[in-house]
Amino acid sequence: MSLLELKNVSKIYGDLKALDNVSLHVDQGEWVAIMGPSGSGKSTMMNIIGCMDKPTSGEVLLDGVDISRESSKKLTDIRRDKIGLIFQQFHMVNYLTAVENVMVSQYYHSMPDEKEALEALGRVGLRERARHLPSQLSGGEQQRVCVARALINHPELILADEPTGNLDEANENIVLDLFAQLHKEGTTLIVVTHDPEVADAAQRTIVLEHGKVAREVINENFGK
Amino acid sequence: MKHFSLPVNNLIRKPGRTTVLALLTAFLALAVFGGSVVVLSLRSGLNSLEARLGADIILVPSQAQSKVSFQNMFLQGTTGAFYMDASVPEKALEVEGVEKAAPQTFLASLKADCCSIKIQVIGIDPERDFTVQPWITRSLTRDLGDMDVAVGCKVEADVGEIIRIYEQRCKVVARLEATGTGLDTAVYCDMNTMNTLLRAAEEKGVSHKIESGDQVISAVYVKVKDGYDIDAVNSRLNGHIRKVTAVRTRSMITGVSDSLAGVSRTVTVLIAAVWVLAFMILLLAFLLIIRERTREFAVLRLAGASRGMLSRMVLAESSLCGLLGGLIGVGLAALLLFPFAQLIESALNLPYLTPKPGTVLLLAAGTVLLSAAVAAFSSVIAAYRLSRVDPGAALREGN
Incomplete structure (x- = not known):
């Protein structure tokens, strides 16, 4: 069953076609990697799927809803309810502790629940660092807090943009293990990456070039 | 939350x-x-200040303005005294448009052995007074008795304390509410007590020529009947009573x-x-x-x-x-x-x-x-x- 479907999606900035008539679909529970060189349209696609931007033309169906036609307010609601976002930079609120950063997502989604936020931090191996401020955490730890924040509201889709781009190998493995666990639990994952090793962890890789889908690769070794 | x-x-x-x-x-x-x-x-x-003055016109001896700043007595509490004949209130009541005329007598104590404090003493006639008496009544439920005084809130004397004024022992029976004016630094008594104090002051050689047996007063507070023009009454008072100046209280307050x-x-x-x-x-x-x-x-x-x-x-x-x-x-x-x-x-x-x-x-x-x-x-x-x-x-x- 399809969770996400892009139909002839284009995004044009002046003379530049960042996305050029792209069509693809992602099934519920699938783990997809999106690869491509710089300027291939990865970030544009991520922004459109993540309800941060709208396409110039085409349809984007997320869980059956065409988000290319929705208002900004409705897009905020959809992002809050259905999507967990992870970025390459560790975007945390610098005056909040690790657990409070996780609870921020709860504030705007339902009700803050510290116990649940601590459990999410435990899941990324940071239960003991819950009361630390971002400045007291390493880059890898901050990224794991961002993962905990992305999954706290049990989103249907985790959307990650170069999630391991700033991490050492140990932290990269921790994050990929977490993705594997989330995948097993049925969460859909879309991971934008430059890193072939990260892409190899996914079931399927979509390669973008010049704003178009150049090819799709099924990972035969997935799960082995 | x-x-x-x-x-x-x-x-x-x-x-x-x-x-x-x-x-x-x-x-x-x-x-x-x-x-x-x-x-x-x-x-x-x-x-x-307006409430305490409470009168439309004040009558003072003609020479008063040159002797002491009448206004400063009320605003800053400067001491001073001037006297005129005690019959002035009755003369004022003869003037058309005058409803009430209440006398007050002033006496300044000395900063000397004979006095506890240098202060302005104001004698009132409780029967006729309509400016100070209502203020005193808020702090004292009975009349001021012989040698009783009520003190303004800035006078350093407590209720029950005895203060000496020209060697006369006066009992403090009330402390009055603050007015924010010079009246807060004065002491108030009835006319009998004032006469005793005036005589004592004269014996000390500091007071003023008081003809024996005659009562003297310093000012008369006049209330004009409703419907009368205050300026017109003021002019009539100036014409009717000799050696007395009628001053509109508003002119004092205007400054x-x-x-x-x-x-x-x-x-x-x-x-x-x-x-x-x-x-x-x-x-x-x-x-x-x-x-x-x-x-x-x-x-x-x-x-x-x-x-x-x-x-x-x-x-x-x-x-x-x-x-x-x-x-x-x-x-x-x-x-x-x-x-x-x-x-x-x-x-x-x-x-x-x-x-x-x-x-x-x-x-x-x-x-x-x-x-x-x-x-x-x-x-x-x-x-x-x-x-x-x-x-x-x-x-x-x-x-």
Whole structure:
């Protein structure tokens, strides 16, 4: 069953076609990697799927809803309810502790629940660092807090943009293990990456070039 | 609670920024509350003076104006005495339009062995008096007896204490409410006690020629009947009674009233200037914060905050800063104003009566709320712009 479907999606900035008539679909529970060189349209696609931007033309169906036609307010609601976002930079609120950063997502989604936020931090191996401020955490730890924040509201889709781009190998493995666990639990994952090793962890890789889908690769070794 | 914990957290975890914003609003609150209390105190002082004078016209001996500043006796409590014939009230009552005429007699005590304190003594006739007696009645339920005195609130003597005036022992039976005028530094007695004191003063060689057996008075307070023109009655009194000058009380108060208007205007201009300045600085401060917080707001947007939620968050933060600043400003103003009320009074040289606690509390609460509202209002532009942050673009900039 399809969770996400892009139909002839284009995004044009002046003379530049960042996305050029792209069509693809992602099934519920699938783990997809999106690869491509710089300027291939990865970030544009991520922004459109993540309800941060709208396409110039085409349809984007997320869980059956065409988000290319929705208002900004409705897009905020959809992002809050259905999507967990992870970025390459560790975007945390610098005056909040690790657990409070996780609870921020709860504030705007339902009700803050510290116990649940601590459990999410435990899941990324940071239960003991819950009361630390971002400045007291390493880059890898901050990224794991961002993962905990992305999954706290049990989103249907985790959307990650170069999630391991700033991490050492140990932290990269921790994050990929977490993705594997989330995948097993049925969460859909879309991971934008430059890193072939990260892409190899996914079931399927979509390669973008010049704003178009150049090819799709099924990972035969997935799960082995 | 749900949306409130983030603003509170932000204020607590950014103590430097919070302190600067709170101090700015504290400055505003200090000016508003402090200035308003000064103006209200001056108005209360003037009202009190009007109430205490309570008469339309005052009759004094013609030479009184040259002997002592009659006005200063009421405003600053300077001592002085002048005398005229005790029949003046009856003569005044013969004049068309005069409803009441109440005599008062003044005596200045000495700063010498014979007197406990240098003070103005005012003798009244409780039967006829309509200005001081109602004021005394609020503190003393019976009439003033022989050698009893009621003291103004600034006289250093307690109820039950004996004070000596020209070697005469007078018992303090009441302390009167504050009026904020020179009347607070005087001592009040009935005419019998005043006659005893006048004779004692004369024996000391300090008083004035008093013809034996005759009562003397210093001033007559005149109330004009309703419907009569006060100026016309004033002229008739001047023509009817020789060696006496009729002075309209309003002319005495006009000077005070003009000074009060001048001080009020200055204070109002100062408050307005502080308002504009504080508002502009706050506006600028909040605009500068936009750049610093763009990324934070982008993160919150991605975490699911709507634009409205972020606007409310900024407004909640600025209101809280304003509340805090308002409390600090009002507290500072109270610390500066109330313990030094006497100093302010003598510096301004005007009747000064601190408003009642209820009024002060109301003013304080209003100032704190106003500070919060001004702080919130000055952050409206910042709230709007921060809520419009494009989260994707803002975070890509970070990358």
